[in-house]
Amino acid sequence: MDIAHRRIGQPASEYKTREYNWAGNLGYRQERLERPTGVDALREIVAAASSVRALGSRHSFNDIADTTGTLVSLEHLPADISVDGAGRTVSVGAATRYGELAAELQRQGFALGNLASLPHISVAGAVATATHGSGNGNGNLATAVAAIEFVTASGDLRTARRGEDPDFEGMVVNLGALGIMTRLTLDVEPSFPVRQDAYTDLPWARVLDRFEEVTGAAYSVSLFTDWAGDTVSQAWLKSRTSADDGAPAAEAFFGGTRAEEPLHPVPGMSPVNCTQQLGVPGPWSDRLAHFRLAFTPSSGAELQSEYLVGSEHALAAIDAVRSLAPKLAPLLQISEIRTMAADRLWLSGNYGRSGIGLHFTWKPLQAEVEAFLPELESSLAPFAARPHWGKLFTGQAGPLERLYPRLEDFRALAGAWDPQGKFRNGFLERTVFAPAASPAS
Missing domain, CATH: 3.30.43.10 (Uridine Diphospho-n-acetylenolpyruvylglucosamine Reductase, domain 2)
Structure with missing residues (x-):
């Protein structure tokens, strides 16, 4: 395909x-x-x-x-960021970038529960595709949504609210199939400081033996690897802390060594565009993302795929990918392993299960990556791996129906909102609406 x-x-x-x-x-x-x-x-x-x-x-x-x-x-629609301190929510224009929203919330003394690695992404786009950050106790970014304003197929303006609309959990991660989101209301909390510490060369054996301890060692933990060799190349720990907590981090972390200078996840790249490390406390808005809003993380010359696996299969899925290292290495810039909490959003990669995200940042080798993805997906298939909706994958509606228990409900919901299919496109027809193939006789 x-x-x-x-x-x-x-x-x-x-x-x-x-x-x-x-x-x-x-x-x-x-x-x-x-x-x-x-x-x-x-x-x-x-x-x-x-x-x-x-x-x-x-x-x-x-x-x-x-x-x-x-x-x-929607880039020219106003951000119009409005904080309801008493209700602990913020209303924001759909095209607003998370980094811009975070800066304004911090200015007013509030915070989002988490951020993705890039602060450059729009609120609506991240929500619609269930984009996430990391943390055993943190849901993806869509789980913070309390209300959404849509322009429907008829041009009407409709607002869906958590607790009021019975199908709200199907409306959040919507893939753009219900309408065009114009505003979103998100949960917020009081601002909090974060420190970020990094470690290098963690032995795989130690990481896998105590995986839940490793991923639960901080508010947000990211593991970076090229899958080759016996070590995880980097671990980034983002910890909620106090503003005056400048004490050095422990020298070792599950066999890894504390980094004494800032790092970039991709070997050989300058860390200048990464958020502050080395344990220096600072606002959540400047630490929870991996990269700074003021910088473009790279030239854009990369491709990405990601697959989400339930916690019970985390170690087996990691082993399966490690076995592909000789084929992965020529195509890969870096991989990241993150954790997310379970949720009830119908098309979320974490619907009904906590789990890990296996993220792949590929070199810009489109044909070669496309040729390799079926093998990668086949190796992850026994673990019911769900692909990230906004990244490269080869899944079709039939197999995806087995991965998302509420997919048929979402089809019905989209049909009610958009009976003429005005918001459908090739992607949706291929992944969501195409009928499942009949079993071979």
């Missing part, structure tokens, strides 16, 4: 548009690209369109946002 429409290196003249995703591996195919400056203008655009999709911060690596009809960028 051709996962993307434009492989890196293909001439732009082959496509109708010069609009690409952040990584440059996909060219959007829209007939029209609209950039409304207000919700009323957006409503008119959606009502008049026969096919329409929303374009977020373009950090998806597949065609989830693509359409041959009308593509709508």
Whole structure:
């Protein structure tokens, strides 16, 4: 299957548009690209369109946002960040980047429970695809959603609220299939300081033997590896702390050695664009993400895949990937292992189960990565691995139906919200709405 429409290196003249995703591996195919400056203008655009999709911060690596009809960028809609301190929520424009939201919340003395590795992604895009940070007790970013405002297929404005709409848990991780999100209300809490400490060269044997202790050693833990050799190359620990906690971290961590200078997850890359390390306490807004908003994390010359596995299969899934190291190594920049808490969002990778995310940052070798993904996915299939909706994977609706118990319910929900299929595209038809194949006789 051709996962993307434009492989890196293909001439732009082959496509109708010069609009690409952040990584440059996909060219959007829209007939029209609209950039409304207000919700009323957006409503008119959606009502008049026969096919329409929303374009977020373009950090998806597949065609989830693509359409041959009308593509709508929300980048010019106002952020209009409004904090309800008494209710412990914040209302924010859908296209607002998490880094911008975090800075404003910190200014007002509030915090989100977690952030993804990149603060550059939009709130709506992250929520719609169940994007996550890390932490045994932390749900993905979508679990913070208390309300969503949508522009529906008819151009109407509709708000869904947690505790009021019986299908709310199906509306949050929505893949853009219900409408275009214009505002979201998120849970917040009082601001808290965080320190970030890093360790290098943790023996795999120690990590696997005490895996829950390793991942539970801080509020958020990330393990970076190239899968080769006997050690995990880096462990990043983000700990909730006090503002005056500047004491040195322990010299060793499960056999790893405390880093004495800042690190970048990818070997050989400068850490200048990474958030503050070396145990220096600071606001959550400047520590929970891996990278600083003011910097582009890299040139964008990369591809990404990720698969989420239940906690009970974590060690077996890690072993399965380690066995593929000789084939992985030529394609890989770095991998990251993170943990997430269970939730009840229908299309979340953590629906009904806590687990780990096995993240792969590939070199920009689209054809080679596409050729390898079936083998990787086959090795993870025994563990019911769910792919991240915004990254490269080869899954079809039939197999995915076995991974998401509420997928049929989501189809019905999307059919009720969008009976004419205005928000559907090739990605959704391939992954969500295509009928499952009949069993072989």
